[in-house]
Amino acid sequence: MARIQDVAKHAGVSVASVSRVLAGLPGVSEPTRARVMASVEALGYRPDLAARRLRSRRTDTLGLIVSDIRNPFFMEVSRAVEDMAYANRLRVMLCNADEDPEKESFYLQMMRDENVAGVILSPTLARLNNYRPTEYPFPVVLVDRCNSMVEADAVVLDNMDASLRLTRHLVDNGHRKIAFFYGASSATGQQRYDGYLSALAGAGLSPIAQALKPTVEEARIAARNFLERQRPLPDVIVASSGLILLGLVEALRDTGLKYPDDIALAGFDDMPWTRLLTPAITVIAQPTYEMGRSAIELLLARIAQPEQVVRRIMLRGELIVRESSQARRAPPSAQQ
């Protein structure tokens, strides 16, 4: 591997000049610049990142810590972040905390060690609940999960509102006994639960809630138990995330129940299969790519302007009504 010394020798200049040319600094004559560039080319020189980082104390690297990489939502977010980083010639370290606070801590520690320029994080509930921005030596942008207590740059869906609208849609369609399966271990799940409660309260209905771990398998098992034991069945079940929704559909399949006739269905995240199933499934679609893009934009802005005012971007979910949320029977005739 050629070093900066070799380039300097080859070009007949000093290492300082080479460094200046490579950094694009002014104060280098055009002929010198040209000769340096030629030598860099000729020798196939590449700066040693370890040395550069040690010396400059910068890394041009971002961290992205998602809570579940299997979740298509986070895949889209990751993709957006990755795209933007590539465009800005930044490196990204993608880590999967797997909803595990310990793994999350490990990775945040790793980000410190790596001396990253900033981190995009979808925090576990535990971390969010006593979140201290000053705890980290790098700027952090929260994505997907945040609450109004926390003073931090963030990009989130308006979960409360989206869930409220989804639940109201169900109420308006004649559903009365509305069950809610949600991931209680994340702020997002809780907020969506709150939106659900709020809509029910407005309609004078009582909640039927089931908190669970936000994985397909957990949801499937919980839903199977629920569907086998709960009598009478509710009119409809709402899932607070795409993963839970998938588990629900599988449980329905397991138990032989048909939606929307035996029980209706709705949820979050417009995954590819939600519109392909027959009947297709009513969901709140999230602007996932946009969320990832906004997150990295916030982060880059914060890195450029550390003292900038805290910004929270709240995006609106889109209610996509499909067949799965139709009521078994027409609304009470009193309403007609």
Place this chain on the structure above:
Amino acid sequence: MARIQDVAKHAGVSVASVSRVLAGLPGVSEPTRARVMASVEALGYRPDLAARRLRSRRTDTLGLIVSDIRNPFFMEVSRAVEDMAYANRLRVMLCNADEDPEKESFYLQMMRDENVAGVILSPTLARLNNYRPTEYPFPVVLVDRCNSMVEADAVVLDNMDASLRLTRHLVDNGHRKIAFFYGASSATGQQRYDGYLSALAGAGLSPIAQALKPTVEEARIAARNFLERQRPLPDVIVASSGLILLGLVEALRDTGLKYPDDIALAGFDDMPWTRLLTPAITVIAQPTYEMGRSAIELLLARIAQPEQVVRRIMLRGELIVRESSQARRAPPSAQQ
């Protein structure tokens, strides 16, 4: 930030001793070790990775370059790699080459610059076709994509065999006009195409092939055109990947055609939705997690033993027969 000097001073020992303790090297007395650890704790010392890497010329970092992060197949692979890396306290840099040779080159260059210990790569066809292992200063394990010409550690599905079995299943079920939609820009797609051709040849049938870019959108558009123009329609369409399969299903939906009655369907990758659709879809399931795990195992073995013999792990796909591949009508009565 505390430095190693500070720890040494605090513990009343030399920096060398601190370094030895931290590296877990032998030749340190227990009392010294204890005092060093106490000081590390007291000062919250964390070694500077840039300095350590500059000095040691090692990074404890692996690269993972996948060709499409939106593909659930690569998500599972990534997850497996990530799990194993976490268990081994290794860092992973996950990059998405997006089927773009230029991006792929950029990331491989980046891996060089980062001085990673090794890379797991699902190469574009262009790169695979003139693959030179010696071109890289780090060991590389190929995943998902490889061919017998290439002398490299690799973990792949037995694509030829899997595709052959899938196609034979269709032939056995009475299908005669079998179309194949495949991603021609990857070795995997080509091998699956070859398996298809081989099965057709064995049955004396002629191919109806459609090469395309392996994305949902491309497949959807290509399939829509095909379904609208091609007359008579084939008996069945096979998709060489889960993404293409999804595009096919969407196109079927777009054109109002029903499977398996109007046209049957089969494909690769047992994505969650393939068994949820009605009718459910016949697929070859890949052992995705296992592939990721094997890949990193190969890589770690190669790093430990650079001169070890080249190993190629070829896994078998599992044919999962569902309703989508049923023939419109019973096989010709001559066969009965």
Place this chain on the structure above:
DNA sequence: CTGTTAGCGCGTTCAC
């Protein structure tokens, strides 16, 4: 078993 010391390769003063 422990300490001293010489770089790893680069960026950045500070002279010239």
Place this chain on the structure above:
DNA sequence: GTGAACGCGCTAACAG
């Protein structure tokens, strides 16, 4: 506009 020299923080070789 250019070059010499120092040091970022650490590991490893060597001396004791």
